[in-house]
Amino acid sequence: MADNPVIETKGLRKQYGSQTVLDGIDLELPKGSIGLLGPNGAGKSTFIKCVLQLHGKDDGTVSLLGQDIDRHGRETRKRIGYAPEQDCHIPGMLGCEYVTYCGELSGMPFEAARQRAHEMLDFVGMGQERYRKVDTYSTGMKQRVKIAQALVHDPDLVFLDEPTNGLDPKGQAMILELIERIWKESEISVVLSSHLLHDVDRICERIVIIAQGSVVAHDTLAALKQRRKAEAEIVIGQGKEALMAALANKGWPNRLLSNGNVKVEHGESSLNPLIAFMRDNDFSPLEIKESPDALNELYLQALKPGSQPA
Amino acid sequence: MSVWNAQYRRWTGESVSIWKRRLSIARYGLRLCLAGKAIRAFLFLSLVQWLSLTFAFLIFGQLVTPGSALADWITVKTGTRVGAVIDGISAWALLYPEITVDGIYRIGYFVLRFTATPLSILIVALFIHKLIAQDLASQAIVIYNSKALTRWDYLIGKFIVVSTILSTIWILPVVGSWIIGNVLAPDWAFFYHTFPSLLRGLAVGIVAILPLSLVALAVSSMAQKTGAAIAYWILGWITLSIVAGLSAFTSPTLAYLNPFNAIDSLSDAIFRMDSFISDAQSMLPFINQAAARIDLRLDDIPVTDGSIVTPAFFLIALSVLSIVFVNRRITAS
Structure with missing residues (x-):
């Protein structure tokens, strides 16, 4: 890999009693916006907690920003931000006080932390609400203040665990836009954990899919989207049998689906040869659907209960 | 939204030392713990201890000044005998x-413990839920653990919170009254003569504050709900007093299960009031007759008869247990 990895795990294993939550995860993630995707209970949050030393790991090694966390845990965390999934504010504190305090805990002098807290609250779009107690915030405000406290000390890597949870679509869009800006404007690497494909699909350059405590897939978003089976689903009104016979003569295996459409394995890198073949043989399909890309497919596979890594 | 387009700027300042981060935890913790009228009222009582001692020392200093206005005034008011x-x-x-x-x-410093002990229990009960229990209940402990801190840094910060508040009960009256009493004394040689008492008062204060602070942290970390911490603290002392009292029937040493018994015993050993009375009997006229009926145990040497080692052992064991317990509790779940 050209860049030094921001996260590197080798054989990361975590068990709760007899249940294996992380099963020897090997990962090497470069800088960028990284989506940690998986269904609820897949092990995403546990993975984050283990690399941040919030939970002890049972086996394996973890390096963040090139430093072994077992040996340089405190110094490494100085360069890392974390917005947990659950509410974690300190009761009784105002929003701006809370973010200032988090800055101080990360090693900033008080004056700098206070100034920076206001900058970050501006950045996440908090107005006068910052002078209210965090206890009184709506879910959206709490998510924003969590992101502000994760960024206040200007980290090089930030972990955001399910930041869109509990938000309405408008709130989700705003938070995703904000997260997108973190990487694009500041080049702070972002690890976004989510069970929503849409979230990571929209803003992440690299995807890691976790299911049953194992990494199911890990690649760039572009590569995962290109990686797809050379299959297509043809929606056609008349002449299904003729079409199927013609496709078979061409050497393309096909079958009739229960919805009446024809599934064909064309084996080509694009749909163009199939479209040309149908035009040449006077077939008029209503629609030709490309097979789902690997991201969708792998994620759907991960969502199935008891699924095994591919 | 007008603020939505604010740009992200990188921060290039220097980080502060780990001790400043610990002190930040202590500062915010103190502010949180001292927010409340009840605790302020009780802390005022600890100031009353200080003021009472200072007043007593001031009066004494004025009385022993030859030809002082106060002595003259009392003589005029009460007669020549006084x-x-x-x-x-x-x-x-x-x-x-x-x-x-x-x-x-x-x-003065010896009798301080009779008011400081109940004040300590009461005042800690008023803020114990804000120490660690609140961080556990609100999950704020996750934030502490994700920052550039270790569990020890967090604990040191919280320890400073409790020990600072307890210092206003045990240390402030001693140091404050010693300074003011001596500054206003007729002879600055009082500083020299009273210095041993200052050291004794400080020693007892430290002996009380260290284990009590650690026990308070452990009890606060025991509770998942903030209200439970207060209940654990109060019921814990009541239970411990009963258990220690009953156990003492089988073996007197077990009385030290109640740390306040151990602190009292160490306080006795540090102040050595028997030795003081004996010296007064031998050196001061009239005192020997007045104190003749007091049963002095001058043969006892505290270090060897167990009145220092045994209570010290119990307090150290309690402190170590508290540290181990609280260290296991403050994990992000």
Whole structure:
């Protein structure tokens, strides 16, 4: 890999009693916006907690920003931000006080932390609400203040665990836009954990899919989207049998689906040869659907209960 | 939204030391714990301890000053007999300052524990839920653990919170009254003569504050709900007093299961009031007759008879157990 990895795990294993939550995860993630995707209970949050030393790991090694966390845990965390999934504010504190305090805990002098807290609250779009107690915030405000406290000390890597949870679509869009800006404007690497494909699909350059405590897939978003089976689903009104016979003569295996459409394995890198073949043989399909890309497919596979890594 | 387009700027300042981060935890913790009228009222009572001692030392200093206005005024008001007593005390202070002057401070600091003990239990009960229990209940502990801190940094910060508040009960009255009492004393040699009592008072204060602070942290970390911490603290002391009292019937040593018994025992050993009375009997006229009926145990040497080692062992064991317990509790779940 050209860049030094921001996260590197080798054989990361975590068990709760007899249940294996992380099963020897090997990962090497470069800088960028990284989506940690998986269904609820897949092990995403546990993975984050283990690399941040919030939970002890049972086996394996973890390096963040090139430093072994077992040996340089405190110094490494100085360069890392974390917005947990659950509410974690300190009761009784105002929003701006809370973010200032988090800055101080990360090693900033008080004056700098206070100034920076206001900058970050501006950045996440908090107005006068910052002078209210965090206890009184709506879910959206709490998510924003969590992101502000994760960024206040200007980290090089930030972990955001399910930041869109509990938000309405408008709130989700705003938070995703904000997260997108973190990487694009500041080049702070972002690890976004989510069970929503849409979230990571929209803003992440690299995807890691976790299911049953194992990494199911890990690649760039572009590569995962290109990686797809050379299959297509043809929606056609008349002449299904003729079409199927013609496709078979061409050497393309096909079958009739229960919805009446024809599934064909064309084996080509694009749909163009199939479209040309149908035009040449006077077939008029209503629609030709490309097979789902690997991201969708792998994620759907991960969502199935008891699924095994591919 | 007008603020939505704010740009992200990188921060390039220097980080502060780990001790400043620990002090930040302590500062915010103190502010949180001292927010409330009840705790302020009780802390005022600890100031009353300080003021009472200072007033007593001030009066003593003025009484032993030859020809002081206060002594003259009392003589005029009460008659020559009292005036003669004052003159006598003044003469003692001149001739035997190590007994008379130091003795007054020693007695003052010795009796401090009788008010400091109940005040400590009450005041800690008023803020114990805000120490660690609140961080556990609100999950704020996750934030602490994700920052550039270790569990020890967090604990040191919280320890400073409790020990600072307890210091206003145990240390502030001692140091404050010693400084003001001596600054306003007629002779600056009082600083020298009363210095041993200051050290004794400080020693007892430290002996009380260290284990009590650690036990408070452990009890606070025991509770998942903030209200439970207060209940654990109060019920814990009641239970411990009963258990220690009953256990003492089988073995007197088990009385030290209640840390306040251990603190009292160490306080006795540090102040050595028996030794003080004995010295007063041998050196001061009239005192030998007045104190003749007091049963002194001068043969006992505290270090070897167990009145230091045994309670110290119990307090150290309790402190270590508290540290181990609280260290296991403050994980992000």
